[in-house]
Amino acid sequence: MKNHRLDINGVTKSFGPVEVLHGVNLSIEPGAVVGLLGENGAGKSTLMNIVSGSLRQDLGSMRLDGQELDLRSSRDGIDLGIRFVHQELSTIGSLSVAENIFLGDYLAGKGGLIDRKQMAKRSKAALAAVGLEGLNPNTIVDTLRPGQQQLIEIAKAVVVQPRLLILDEPTSSLTSVEAAKLFDLVRNLSRDGVSVIFITHKLEEALANCDRIVVLRDGTLVSDEAAVETDKARLIHHMVGKSSVFEWKGSAAKPGARQVSIRGLRDKSHLKPVDLDLDEGEVVALFGLVGAGRTELMETLFGFRKTAAGEVIVGNQKLRLGHVPTSVRNGVTMVPEGRKTRGILPSHSVERNISASSLDRLSHLGVMRSATERSQTHDFAQSLRIKMENTQQVITRLSGGNQQKAVFARAVMVAPRLLLLDEPTHGVDVGAKSEIYEIIHELAAKGMSVIVSSSELPEVFAIADRCVVFSQGELVGSLTRDEMTEDEILNLAFTNH
Amino acid sequence: MTENTHKSPAMFTNLLARRETSVAIILLLLIIFMSFANEFFFTQRNLLNIGRQASVVAIVALGQTLVIIARGIDLSVGSVIGLSAVTGAIVAETTGSQILGIGGALGAGLTAGMFNAILYTRLHINPFIATLGTLSMARGIALLMTGGIPVSFSGWASWLGAGRIATVPVSLALMFLLAALFYFVATRTRAGRNIYATGDNPTAARLAGIDVDKTRVLVFAISGLLAGLGGLILAGNLNSASPDLGRGYELDVIAAVILGGTALSGGRGSIPGVILGALLMALLGNAFVLLGVSSHWQVVTKGLVIILAVGIDGVQRGRED
Structure with a gap:
């Protein structure tokens, strides 16, 4: 257990009477890039929300670099270096790029005033890392394309190097060039020892960019394979599992009517x-x-x-x-x-x-x-x-x-x-x-x-x-x-x- | 049915939990207290006087209740009272026709209501802002029409405002008549159902096939029309239509609605409640006069009563976000 960045042990979660995670176990090494796959409703987001602190598990425990995790909010997670970039944009359109990147952590200078210069400077470095070198940090976010806004969210997550970065469908609004740059960034982060969990529906993307791919189905982790040892068909099979527990009652259709x-x-x-x-x-x-x-x-x-x-x-x-x-x-x-x-x-x-x-x-x-x-x-x-x-x-x-x-x-x-x-x-x-x-x-x-x-x-x-x-x-x-x-x-x- | 025996205590606690009941109890306590505190209070003359004072607020509040149940708000009613009174008086004066004067007042109210409805449903302006705009415009138009000078308005309007049937003021009788009609509309008609559904969850109502826009037009039109009627009564009572008539009435009207248990968040509210709310407001005013307390205190108390009534409700329900 000693060399793991993240350990998830028996995490269980219910919403009302419905149990959506059944004792999930998962360990991630420092610098590992792990693809997390599963159908809609398999429990991917719930699991990641628990890891990042916005939800609390009912049972089970988690460790970050060997330390017991007791997260009461996503703020706690961020303070410990866990960054979750959600699929839905959460940028604030009326603020500038730099203000968005430092949202919640504005740099204070003399007398408690916001140090805009320093923020702009550090924003530039973070923007360069996600492939937005040319972008002026004072640009108002509303004027940018969704793809660029998505990259700004990622810049926000890496402006202070995290220990664990979670990306939920990060490429859905990106062009292929932007996506390629994002994967460069992921590789660089991984080299610096940042662990990355990468949720995606694009199987090729997962196969090409992850070290390991795990599949969640109906709240249970059903497979954990090295990316080089699996393929698209296998992954789909893991995601789907055996066929339904519900029986089809036959057709009532009147053909031709x-x-x-x-x-x-x-x-x-x-x-x-x-x-x-x-x-x-x-x-x-x-x-x-x-x-x-x-x-x-x-x-x-x-x-x-x-x-x-x-x-x-x-x-x-x-x-x-x-x-x-x-x-x-x-x-x-x-x-x-x-x-x-x-x-x-x-x-x-x-x-x-x-x-x-x-x-x-x-x-x-x-x-x-x-x-x-x-x-x-x-x-x-x-x-x-x-x-x-x-x-x-x-x-x-x-x-x-x-x-x-x-x-x-x-x-x-x-x-x-x-x-x-x-x-x-x-x-x-x-x-x-x-x-x-x-x-x-x-x-x-x-x-x-x-x-x-x-x-x-x-x-x-x-x-x-x-x-x-x-x-x-x-x-x-x-x-x-x-x-x-x-x-x-x-x-x-x-x-x- | 056997379950009836189990039902009655549940119904009793249910009744206690309703705002109408707490307002009724406050009303009753206040009446008892005042009967002992002042010998003039419990006389027919004074009680009917309270009724008359309550009637305009109550009539206008009936429309406001429907608006608020449908999750809107109409801040323009006070100004529409003034505009309608002035319009009615001028029409009556220039044409010499009583009926056209009445029609003019009601028409002005209805037009203002339709104007609000169009701002809301067609231009998608939030009703708070839309009716705030109308509040200012209607008052301004009333001032422009009269040059700021009151116009005399008597005849049928004064019968509405100051007349009596036997000993009962016409406006009070009208209030009860309209309350009965609105109670029927709210509880027994299709339009009433649409209003509650629209306010409870507008998206769900729309997806259920309810014509949400039409419903919103209806409630704002009714609110405007009743403000027009309120203007007629007020002007008739004074035999004069001042362009300043009804200034600040929106506060009393909305207070009566809220006191009566209608939720600002829409979907909930009752007609008996709003009548009780309006009566309580009028009773408080009367009590202060009889007890010789400064009218400045009356203003403070009015606000306090609203905050208390809604506050108790909020504490009982807990936070909703």
């Missing part, structure tokens, strides 16, 4: 034109890595996001795009991702959460028909097996899975022709998950066409008649049930990476 046609649909940002057809009772899974464009497609289809071009026909009716109330009236409903932020009405009762999309049908001349509302919401709550005391309970009293089922009930009660589900089982436990899969199957059997966006392969296999794969905003392939294999789906998902 076309219900939904999407033609040339795109949004105003990075979605490329999408063509997609669905039959009655067909369940299509949208798979892709984070940022693949799945949510964008759903929201554009639903009218929540502005359309740039394209048309959507549901039943025999052409949808007026860009207006959600119209979409709902025409038989399209959505269960959005993010139960708390976009799903529930937190101060409302279960009943009113469920009826929220059906107010038209439940009212007469603008007056609610309360008795009908009560009995119908009760029936839907029952049929979706929502566990609660009664429908008058405030929704936040229910467990996450049951809250999600109430949002489901809301979308289903409208009797839509097309049901859109965006990561419908995020943050619900395994039991509720399999119930939700069963519900999806039952709805399909009633003739609804269902589009499910998912970043979990077992989920895709549990519910989909067909899997449509997105990569960087482009629909790159459509696989029938017979063609669907985990390796094939992942290969497609990596197409544009």
Whole structure:
């Protein structure tokens, strides 16, 4: 144990009832560059948040250079030389480059005033290290490209040499030249004894630049191999693991009974034109890595996001795009991702959460028909097996899975022709998950066409008649049930990476 | 149903936890105290007088409640009271028609409300800022229209402001009538549902297919319209429409709404609560006058009561961030 930079021993973490890390062990030597791979939701970010101090483990311990780590905040981690560069930009746009680099650690000169000269000087050195030699440290960050901003975050992390540098998808917004320079920096840091953990979805990048590659799957570390001893196919196999624990209930699709046609649909940002057809009772899974464009497609289809071009026909009716109330009236409903932020009405009762999309049908001349509302919401709550005391309970009293089922009930009660589900089982436990899969199957059997966006392969296999794969905003392939294999789906998902 | 027997104690604690109940209790205690402290307090004349004083604040606060439940705020109501009164008076004077005068006042209020709604929903200006702008503009327009000099306004307006049905002031009767109507709208209608959902979680409401923009237009329009009615009553009571009418009313109105248990964060609030809130504010004012306490203390106490009522709530709920 003595010569390790970082030792992680039996780290376990749960969010509510869901255990997301199961006793992870990992040791990293000084100067090692370790690639950390895994599917979305495998627990990579959670693990790194624990290592950097922004989350606390429930069980297990960690050591940094032999010293027990007891981090209470990311500040503690930074003070000990642990730097985490997140995937999402956290630069402050209205400040200068130098101010961003020294954010939280402004250099104070005489009388406690900020020493701008010294900050600019040291910023220049850090910028040179990340390949931004020419950049003036006084430039306002808002005027820079996302890639440059990403490099500034990295400069911020290395302006004082860290002991451990964690990079989460650092190259996703970089050009290939910038990425090459970043890897030069990583090699230099490694030579100086800095250990680097490198989270990525780009397998080639990991193979070319890491000493070791570890794979996390469902909160367990499943492989730890030298980069020279493994390859892309092996890594994908580790990431996917053995196939799903959920059983597929068979197809309810009526081939030829076309219900939904999407033609040339795109949004105003990075979605490329999408063509997609669905039959009655067909369940299509949208798979892709984070940022693949799945949510964008759903929201554009639903009218929540502005359309740039394209048309959507549901039943025999052409949808007026860009207006959600119209979409709902025409038989399209959505269960959005993010139960708390976009799903529930937190101060409302279960009943009113469920009826929220059906107010038209439940009212007469603008007056609610309360008795009908009560009995119908009760029936839907029952049929979706929502566990609660009664429908008058405030929704936040229910467990996450049951809250999600109430949002489901809301979308289903409208009797839509097309049901859109965006990561419908995020943050619900395994039991509720399999119930939700069963519900999806039952709805399909009633003739609804269902589009499910998912970043979990077992989920895709549990519910989909067909899997449509997105990569960087482009629909790159459509696989029938017979063609669907985990390796094939992942290969497609990596197409544009 | 067997569960009813378990329900009643739960319902009782529930009732105690509500802000309406604590405001009602404060109101009751104050009435009891005042009845002993001052012999003139518990007379029909004085009580109806309190009712009349409460009515304008309460009527305008009904609209404000809907706005705040929908997670907005309307700071312009005080100025819109002034603008509507002046518009009504001038229209009545120039046309000689009572009905056009009433229409002019209500129309001015409605227009101001629609203006706020457009700033918010079309230009995406935060309602706090949008209505702050309207607050200043409406007052300025009222001053420009009159040159700063009050215009006489009597006839139907004075019936609204000073008239009585039997012994009950018309404005008080109107307050109860509107309160009943708004209670019905808030609890029994589709529009009411949309308002609560919009304020509770606007993104979720939009994704559920609720027309959030339309709902916002509706609540601001209603708030403006009721401020117009408030202007009519105030001017009618004085037989004169001053361009300064309603100055500072936004504070009393918002205070009544907040006292009544409506959450500034949206999605929660009740109509009975706001009426109790407005009554409490008027009662406090009356108590200070009868007890001969300096009106300066009244200003301090008003602020203190709001902070206390909301503070107790905040301590009970804990921090939310």
